[in-house]
Amino acid sequence: MRRIRPVLALLVLALFASPAFAQDTTITLGRFFGACDVSGVSIANAVGEPCIIQAIVDAYSEADNGVTVDTLPTDWGNYYDQIKASYAGGIDVDDWAPAAREAVTFDGRIYGVPMDAHANLWHVNMELMEAAGLVNADGTPILPSSPEELLAHAQQVKDATGADYLAADFAQFPIGVRLVMTLVWQQGAELFADGVADVDSAEAVRAVETIVSLFDGRYADPRLDYADSQQSFLDGEAAILVNGTWVVDFYDAQAADPAVALTDYYAADFPTLFAEDATWANNHLWAVPVNTSRDAEAYQAALGLLAHINDQNLAWARTGHLSVRTSVLESDAYAALPHRDEYVRTAAIARDVVPVVRYDAIQDVLNRELQAIWLTGKPISEALGDADLAVQDLLD
Template sequence: MKHVLIGTALAATAVTGATAQEVTLGRFFGACEDAGTDTTASVGEACIIQSIINAADAELDGITVTTLPTDWGNYYDQVIAAYAGGEPPDVHVMHRHRVPQFAGLGALAELSGDLEAAGIDVSDWAPAALDAVSFEGGIYGVPMDFHANLWHVNMEIMEAAGLVAEDGSPILPSSPEELLEHAAMVEAATGHDYLAADFAQFPIGVRLVLSLMWQQGENIFTEDGTATIDTEAARNAVTTITQLFDAGHADPQLNYADSQQAFLNGEAAVLVNGTWVVDFYSAEAANPDVALSDYYVADFPTLFAEGATWADSHMWAIPASLKRDDPETYAAALQVLAFINAHNIDWARTGHMAVRNSVLASEAYAALPHRDEYTGTAAIARDTPAAENYGAIQDVLNRELQAIWLTGKPVGDALSDAELEVQDLLDG
């Protein structure tokens, strides 16, 4: 009976001439006021996603989509407040790591019985994509991508330092010691920093430390909820980064915008950032007014025993209250999700990895700029075990790691304090 009602509601939303069903959509990714509706021409996360949303608004009969963009930094605070106030967006983006928090509280609609009627083929999702939106046997979202940390490389600086292989790819370090050697080579040849990243604002530094811990076969907590932060692996990971600060080969005070600008200005050989900026940096490198001109994208290098890099997944969710109380808007929201799912190749132009098997196997996907340079990333993508308090855990780690490289807090003290606080969070 439920599926009949959903199908009827789906049909009702498509009746031309009827009052348009408004779907509010909450997202981050930044603002883009002139995205238009051409999903193949926009550049950068903000404009690509907005062009897809604008196209949905223009092409879905009987549905209007109202975008509620918010800043990435406080997005979840706003979404949580909207749920608490009883007025969450009809559709909103979220990360895989947040599914246990929201679904565990019953806030998200379970979608599995309604996706086929909306035109969404779950069998076309890659297994990891299905896993990303699943929780306790249910499906609580429509996946949009896999994203991960990469090494964005200025090949002019690498060539000047003698760090280019015969095949034209950058020579990347294979140990912490070699990392320091390469950094010294870059400084000697160019006077520039070797590595830039956001160490002072968002948790890019956390993701770096996590990656280097995973490369040693360790994690910050176990599947059974035991914090494991004050460890030799964590000390090794932190030291790998702080040795660059101590030698003057990286600046711990750079925030996200400053680290990105330093890379675009040709002031750093490598920027650690995600898949989401690949097409933006590619476009910037083609701009004669930008110092970066020879741009390469590399998998995160293996500095310890095994390959690993931080990764996550973006997905779209619908509030459980909408499914329960407003079947017509719920059906319209599903159509919006189906539209976004159908445009997975367009979203993949950002640099993110696609989630649909048919897209992953397509010539169009393989032909995307720089795609062949980081094909190994999917195989080394890692994350922490699922945790309802992931956001708070990440905040603790970010605060304590920044205390190490910004205020000189002893490594042992910071890791010990982080472990105690994270354990409290894991214990609920």
């Protein structure tokens, strides 16, 4: 399996160490995924990202190992803003040796443990695909291999079922950005690399045109946000939903619920519409700002926790995320999880953005300009040109 670069998603800073609660070393752990509403659930019984991660961490905290973990769960939307704020606000930097300060600056030595790879998948409603004649003899969905085929399939679905071909959150979170990046990569290009923006390349225009052709043909609705696109897929109003790996087990459970319109669910690799295989991916990874001399005890405690989380990688993979450990990927238990055999190739084709310092801001720019194209009808060349300027500003 191709190793996915552990960049960008600096998930957690285990920062503040204090010897609280008698002998227990307390480490503070910040994470997103939201708060788990249920307490005291075992790892095996936990469902969904918040509860699985909470159960894994709780198991370590409660074990008799001299370590107590204080968790700061927060919501995804404000996570990066808040972790920056608490990072800036909570550290007693005077407490550090000058060398230690340098060690945590931008190109700092960050000790990271990747927890997963999460990528964009095509979530498929097989019932609608069947009706449109888009199912292979072996029961797998027929997915397009070119932009032209994409439109042809979309027309087939529309004719046979009246449903939309594709839904995704084009209006809110940056799923649309990730979609465009994927299509750009499939043509062997990049939106930016080596400090140079190339957002208005011919490949980028082609990628955006491919998506816009779906809107123009009324095969997809750009106005759906995250919740609405998901609901529309579950309600059987769209044959394909482009979303991440993190929802596979949730959709599997929904498909089993008789009250939900989606009945026959398939999780497919992102199809290759151009020359190269690629799908957007990223990692959740755990990081500790390294300074072993600062507090060896806390550092060991943090490492112990990360080792434990690493041990529990299979449990985390139950969210739908790809495991990062070969032993888990090859295990029977992993293969027995629902739908995993349907998107095995994703691990191989997964690609990540080149590392840049101000990725948040760049992603915001791209998201805004893409929304301008599909929601306000801003001409593609103009929007990508504006995005190019703005991204270049952020790279400089």
